[in-house]
Amino acid sequence: MAVILITGARTGIGFHTAIACHAAGHTVYAGVRQKSHKLIPPELDKTCRLLELNICKASDIASALQTIRDEEGHLDVLINNAGINRLGAFEDMPEEDYRQVMETNFFGPWHMARAVLPMMRAQEYGQIIMISSLSALIGLPGDSAYAASKAALELASESLSSEVAPFGINVNILQPGAFATELMTKTEQYTQVNSDSPYAPLIEALRQNISPTKTPPTSERNDPNIVAEYITHLIETNDTSLRHLVGDQAIKVGHHIKSLNENDRPKLIRDVTDANWWFVGKAPSMTHK
Numbered sequence: 391m392a393v394i395l396i397t398g399a400r401t402g403i404g405f406h407t408a409i410a411c412h413a414a415g416h417t418v419y420a421g422v423r424q425k426s427h428k429l430i431p432p433e434l435d436k437t438c439r440l441l442e443l444n445i446c447k448a449s450d451i452a453s454a455l456q457t458i459r460d461e462e463g464h465l466d467v468l469i470n471n472a473g474i475n476r477l478g479a480f481e482d483m484p485e486e487d488y489r490q491v492m493e494t495n496f497f498g499p500w501h502m503a504r505a506v507l508p509m510m511r512a513q514e515y516g517q518i519i520m521i522s523s524l525s526a527l528i529g530l531p532g533d534s535a536y537a538a539s540k541a542a543l544e545l546a547s548e549s550l551s552s553e554v555a556p557f558g559i560n561v562n563i564l565q566p567g568a569f570a571t572e573l574m575t576k577t578e579q580y581t582q583v584n585s586d587s588p589y590a591p592l593i594e595a596l597r598q599n600i601s602p603t604k605t606p607p608t609s610e611r612n613d614p615n616i617v618a619e620y621i622t623h624l625i626e627t628n629d630t631s632l633r634h635l636v637g638d639q640a641i642k643v644g645h646h647i648k649s650l651n652e653n654d655r656p657k658l659i660r661d662v663t664d665a666n667w668w669f670v671g672k673a674p675s676m677t678h679k
């Protein structure tokens with residue numbers, strides 16, 4: 391049975407994956423940003439070993455790995471799951487928000503992977519699972535920070551996979567479709583829409599589109615347990631293929647995006663954005679500053 395470290399385990403895909411890995415018999419170290427958070431699920435606390443692990447804090451990373459080294463002497467699997475999203479226009483999304491997305495979705499997993507690699511190289515075994523997104527495949531309007539962070543993560547991970555294969559370390563990239571987690575609620579909550587921005591109507595419309603009132607309830611298709619089960623299977627089989635589209639939607643949309651030629655991509659972007667008025671320059675309150 392494997393010793394597994396997963397980041398961002400308080401909610402969503404991370405939570406379900408931690409529980410599924412524990413149920414499969416693995417030893418799970420579950421990273422949460424704040425151990426004192428009042429909404430840590432009791433089920434997580436009871437089954438996994440909780441670690442305070444903000445992936446943007448070098449001291450948290452060092453102490454989490456020291457704990458695992460002291461208690462287990464080795465780490466078999468790192469699941470780089472923690473992530474955030476913020477909507478905003480390329481031109482004027484606040485730089486601090488843009489950097490926060492890059493710090494969390496790219497540099498966080500980058501720091502985590504660099505921290506575990508010496509241990510994995512020494513033991514000549516390891517698996518690093520990066521949770522990416524379909525957003526890495528296509529740059530939708532308002533999504534440039536998130537798309538860039540996930541695309542950067544994917545290509546860096548692809549380079550990493552061939553660098554570490556000779557040491558017996560396997561890297562997997564997961565591209566989930568849409569799953570019912572807190573991600574959208576938090577994105578809506580933390581996205582800043584500056585009413586003076588020429589892009590305000592677009593960003594506000596996109597923000598409203600992901601509002602929880604418009605989010606479909608958890609169903610068989612968008613249950614995050616699907617991702618959790620996929621990851622558990624990936625660990626058990628030590629599957630060495632690099633990219634994995636996860637869920638019906640990801641498989642359908644992902645293959646479609648990959649099959650498009652450059653001329654067809656703008657049409658898809660318009661169709662999925664659901665804001666055709668923007669593309670034809672007809673936003674009601676557009677000021678063209």
Ligand SMILES: NC(=O)c1ccc[n+]([C@@H]2O[C@H](COP(=O)([O-])OP(=O)(O)OC[C@H]3O[C@@H](n4cnc5c(N)ncnc54)[C@H](OP(=O)(O)O)[C@@H]3O)[C@@H](O)[C@H]2O)c1
Binds near residue numbers: 404521
């Ligand atoms: N849900 C989807 O449809 C979907 C689709 C494609 C990819 N993904 C990816 O799947 C991963 C998990 O997202 P989710 O959907 O499960 O959303 P979620 O429920 O919001 O989970 C994200 C987790 O990451 C944690 N986190 C954020 N910043 C962190 C930091 N600096 N250090 C440590 N933990 C941090 C959050 O902690 P707090 O709760 O403390 O904020 C939260 O527990 C993300 O990488 C996301 O990009 C999700």
